[in-house]
Amino acid sequence: MKTRDTISVAIADQSVIVRSGMYTALKRLPKLNIQAVEISTCAGLEDCLRTQPIDILIVNPYFNGFFNFDCLQTEQDEVKVKVVALATTHTDPSVLNNFDATITIFDSLAKIGDTILKLINREDSDDEQETLTDREKEVVICIVKGMTNKEIADHLFLSVHTVNTHRKNITKKLQIHSASGLTIYAIVNKLVDINEIQAD
Amino acid sequence: MVQITQYSSKDKMSSLISGDDTLLQVLACFGISLGFGDRTVDQVCKLSNVDCATFLTVVNFVTSGFSSIETHDHELSLPCLITYLRQTHIYYLDNLLPSIREKLVKATSLSKDKVGQLIIKAFDEYMREIKKHMDYEDQTVFIYVENLLKGEQTPTFKIKTYSKHHDLVGERLTELKSIIIKYTPADVDNYMLMSALLDIFECEKGLEWHCKIEDYLFSPLVLNYEQKLIKNED
Numbered sequence: 399m400k401t402r403d404t405i406s407v408a409i410a411d412q413s414v415i416v417r418s419g420m421y422t423a424l425k426r427l428p429k430l431n432i433q434a435v436e437i438s439t440c441a442g443l444e445d446c447l448r449t450q451p452i453d454i455l456i457v458n459p460y461f462n463g464f465f466n467f468d469c470l471q472t473e474q475d476e477v478k479v480k481v482v483a484l485a486t487t488h489t490d491p492s493v494l495n496n497f498d499a500t501i502t503i504f505d506s507l508a509k510i511g512d513t514i515l516k517l518i519n520r521e522d523s524d525d526e527q528e529t530l531t532d533r534e535k536e537v538v539i540c541i542v543k544g545m546t547n548k549e550i551a552d553h554l555f556l557s558v559h560t561v562n563t564h565r566k567n568i569t570k571k572l573q574i575h576s577a578s579g580l581t582i583y584a585i586v587n588k589l590v591d592i593n594e595i596q597a598d
Numbered sequence: 599m600v601q602i603t604q605y606s607s608k609d610k611m612s613s614l615i616s617g618d619d620t621l622l623q624v625l626a627c628f629g630i631s632l633g634f635g636d637r638t639v640d641q642v643c644k645l646s647n648v649d650c651a652t653f654l655t656v657v658n659f660v661t662s663g664f665s666s667i668e669t670h671d672h673e674l675s676l677p678c679l680i681t682y683l684r685q686t687h688i689y690y691l692d693n694l695l696p697s698i699r700e701k702l703v704k705a706t707s708l709s710k711d712k713v714g715q716l717i718i719k720a721f722d723e724y725m726r727e728i729k730k731h732m733d734y735e736d737q738t739v740f741i742y743v744e745n746l747l748k749g750e751q752t753p754t755f756k757i758k759t760y761s762k763h764h765d766l767v768g769e770r771l772t773e774l775k776s777i778i779i780k781y782t783p784a785d786v787d788n789y790m791l792m793s794a795l796l797d798i799f800e801c802e803k804g805l806e807w808h809c810k811i812e813d814y815l816f817s818p819l820v821l822n823y824e825q826k827l828i829k830n831e832d
Contacts, residue, residue, distance in 0.1 A: 445818040451759065464608075508680070537678035575770075579777050582713055586781045592712045 399548040405518055408446050410437040410465075411483070416486055416503075420456060427511045432510040437503070448481070454517055456482045456501060467496065469545050480517045514518050530571060533588055541577060542584045604658045607640035607650050614639070618661050623804060627685040628653055649675035655767060656682065659815060660807060676823070679816055680740050686808050687732040694801050695725055701794035704776075704787065711783030722776045731767050735760075735812075743820055751827065757820040768809060771802045 409420045411412070417436040424432045439444045440462045457465050477584070483489065483497040494500050499513050515591065532539065533554075540550040547565075551558045574580055584590045605614055611634045614621050630646045630653075643650040649658050652675045702721055706714030742752050775798050782791060815829075 445821070447820060449817045450813060573773060574725045574777065575773060576720060578716060579725045579773065581776055582716050582720060582781045585713055585716070 403455050405430060405432045405454065405514065406450065407432050407434045407454045407456060407514075408437055408443070408450070408452045410436055410461050411484060411486070412438060412454065412458070412461065412488070414438070416458070416484070420484065420501075423507060423510055424514075426507055427514075430514060433516070435598050441472060446573060452479050454480045454514060455559045456483060459489055459497070460487075464493075480515070482513065487598050511574075530568065534564050534568050534571075537561060537588050538568060538580055538584050541565070541568075542581045542590055602734045603662075605639065605654060605661065605812055606710065607643075607654060609639050611639050611642045612636055614657060614790075620660055620804075620807075621657060623686075623689065624653075624656055624660055624682075626794075627689055628656075628682050629685065649678040651675070652678040652682075655815065656811060658788065665793070674815075676743060676819060677820070680743060683812065683816065684736060687736060690801065690805065691729055691732060691825065694804075695728070698754070698794050698797045700800065701790055701797065705790035705794055706783075706786050709783050709786045711785060713781060714786055717778060717782065720777055721774060724770045728772050730768050743823075746820070746823060746827070749827070757817055757824060760817070767803065768805055771798065771805060774798070775802065 407424060409417050411420070411426075417438065420433050421436055424430075435446065436447055443457075443461075447455075459465050465480045465483075480498045483494050483500045485494065485500055485502045486509060487501075499517055501510055501513055505513070508549045536554055537550060540553060545553065547558050547561050550556070551561045554561070554563075567578075569575055572580070574583055581590075585592050611625075611630075615632075624812060625785070628646070628648050630648060634642045634645075639654065640650050642648075643653055651673065656679075657673055672784070693781070699721055702718055706717060739757075742755050743757070745752060775795070777792075778795060778798070814815070
């Protein structure tokens with residue numbers, strides 16, 4: 399299911415064998431949490447780019463003749479889609495230069511994973527995950543006690559803006575958005591005592 | 599070419615279900631009840647007042663694993679698709695999710711750890727979020743499309759606004775699942791909890807493809823309709 403970590407990938411190639419091959423290879427990278435979709439026609443590609451938040455487009459450089467980069471022009475506020483060339487035959491290097499990266503048909507699974515990881519610029523930062531700073535822990539305790547952002551700010555001598563930043567980081571680290579989820583986290587990790595929580 | 603990659607209207611309805619159990623829910627939400635004997639897809643659809651082309655498109659989309667976006671040559675019925683999507687919401691909100699809640703309550707009822715009760719509270723909070731989201735679709739998105747079909751434009755809304763903002767439902771369920779997996783107290787009824795979790799996994803999968811039907815079938819269809827309208831005005 400889609401989460402913040404999900405990488406949305408569209409695979410555009412006219413060959414069903416190449417498409418499903420790429421699709422299956424991506425499924426074999428479970429840690430990357432890739433959601434892939436196969437596209438076989440130009441119209442399908444246009445629909446997909448118009449309606450889907452795609453992170454990476456893996457496309458045959460010769461898709462429908464020559465892959466046309468014009469179809470990627472999106473509105474300014476949107477993040478640019480990374481485009482990877484899927485080179486199934488020998489491809490002129492000058493063609494490949496236009497792409498953000500290249501996957502060739504003889505790449506190993508590890509190399510494909512590496513290419514994708516580099517593109518989304520997400521390091522495997524295990525140490526950063528889930529470890530809250532002391533300040534963040536204090537904010538969690540306040541949230542769990544039902545304090546508003548303003549109350550938290552006054553209590554910890556912070557600005558409301560800073561409290562908001564802390565909350566964003568907490569959500570990102572713990573992947574918990576709800577107050578009741580945070581409460582459970584705080585109790586299990588002994589940040590608060592269960593008896594301090596008001597039962598409502 | 600013989601249609602070997604997809605189901606067609608001449609296939610027996612019963613062969614669809616035996617081929618893929620996920621289609622059970624598709625049938626139910628299209629309002630088709632079991633007990634159709636040896637009737638073909640076409641016949642059953644007619645009897646149940648379901649647009650056969652739309653039904654088959656969803657069926658084939660589900661059985662192909664939602665992996666590809668195809669352009670559909672035949673006319674699909676947006677009203678029929680909307681009825682189906684609405685019905686799916688009802689299935690989740692009124693049937694599946696409450697039954698999961700019941701299992702969670704049973705699983706944690708004898709636990710001395712208060713965290714068990716907090717999990718139910720978290721479940722309720724997530725359900726409210728999911729309900730809010732589905733209500734938004736029912737009341738804003740679908741109504742918008744229904745108006746569009748009548749030729750009425752809503753200047754403040756375009757289907758694109760909707761498709762980019764709708765991963766939330768799944769995210770919530772995934773979060774809930776991970777909370778249960780990580781923080782459930784040790785003294786709960788483990789088998790009952792497992793059963794609830796399996797249902798959540800199932801629900802998560804079901805919602806995932808529900809969203810995909812919205813993203814890959816419904817949205818492009820509405821998008822094309824919007825464009826047709828704009829062209830007609832020019």
